[in-house]
Amino acid sequence: MIWQLDLFLLLFVIICALAAINVRDLLSAAIILGAYSFFMCMLWAEMGAVDVAFTEATVSAGVGTVLFVAAVFKTVRRSKD
Amino acid sequence: MLELLLSKYNYWLYVILMMIGLYAMLAKRNLVKKLIGMNIFQTAVILFYVSIGVKTGDVTVPILPYGHHHGHEQAINVAHYLNPLPHVLMLTAIVVSIATAGVALAVLILIYRRYRTLEEDEILKINQEAGT
Numbered sequence: 164m165i166w167q168l169d170l171f172l173l174l175f176v177i178i179c180a181l182a183a184i185n186v187r188d189l190l191s192a193a194i195i196l197g198a199y200s201f202f203m204c205m206l207w208a209e210m211g212a213v214d215v216a217f218t219e220a221t222v223s224a225g226v227g228t229v230l231f232v233a234a235v236f237k238t239v240r241r242s243k244d
Numbered sequence: 245m246l247e248l249l250l251s252k253y254n255y256w257l258y259v260i261l262m263m264i265g266l267y268a269m270l271a272k273r274n275l276v277k278k279l280i281g282m283n284i285f286q287t288a289v290i291l292f293y294v295s296i297g298v299k300t301g302d303v304t305v306p307i308l309p310y311g312h313h314h315g316h317e318q319a320i321n322v323a324h325y326l327n328p329l330p331h332v333l334m335l336t337a338i339v340v341s342i343a344t345a346g347v348a349l350a351v352l353i354l355i356y357r358r359y360r361t362l363e364e365d366e367i368l369k370i371n372q373e374a375g376t
Contacts, residue, residue: 164298166253173257180261180284184268189276196280203287211305212294212331218338227283227342234349235276238356242274243363 164210172206187242189235197228254295262288273364275355279348286341290334297330306331 179199183192200223208216249256265288268281306328308320352362359367 164300169254170257173254177257177261177264180264183280183284184264184272184277189274192276192280196283199284200287203291206291207294210294210298211303211326212297212334213305213307214328215294215331215335215338218335222342223287223338227345230342230346230349231276234353237353238276239362242277244273244277 168209169206172202172209176202176206187244189240189242190232192242193228193231193235196231197224200224200227255292258288258292258295261291275352275362275364278364279345279352282348283341283345286337286344290337290341293330293334293337297327299326 176199179195179202183195183199186192186195200219204216204219204224207213207219262285265281265283265285268284269278272278272281303324303326306325355367356362359370361367361370
């Protein structure tokens with residue numbers, strides 16, 4: 164584990180989390196959540212948990228983003244806050 | 245004291261991430277935003293558990309370079325590998341979290357079909373008007 168890379172990726176994860184809950188367009192929020200999951204996947208590969216990184220990249224960044232985008236298309240795209 | 249705080253910097257950042265998720269669940273009025281906050285909260289907890297299994301020093305990922313049937317019968321020293329137990333537990337937690345999110349999104353679609361909105365205050369107002 165390289166602590167500089169760890170800190171860098173963690174800062175990106177926190178930035179993505181803040182952006183995902185503050186953006187008003189729900190489709191953008193879903194895509195930013197996918198980017199968040201991908202940064203999380205890199206964080207796990209960096210921590211040595213390669214199996215968790217594979218699962219995160221396929222299940223959370225892949226299927227999760229597809230589910231969120233499909234739900235946004237089925238409902239409304241605008242959010243008030 | 246400062247050294248203690250800085251040496252555990254990742255735990256502090258996980259707590260910040262968890263509080264971002266909690267804030268989104270409590271303060272945001274849109275239901276999809278609440279669900280995103282729940283996802284962030286879950287991943288913060290999973291990050292904390294995986295980071296417990298990290299070792300420093302001469303360690304590598306828990307994958308054996310040789311099987312037992314290739315003439316490499318040397319003993320395996322556990323101290324040279326990361327602890328895989330938090331990894332497999334949290335692997336299950338990721339799958340459970342995405343299943344939870346899928347069920348929640350299905351419920352959100354049903355709520356939208358009934359109320360034509362996903363804002364919590366508007367739903368409460370519609371319910372109040374129907375009650376009186």
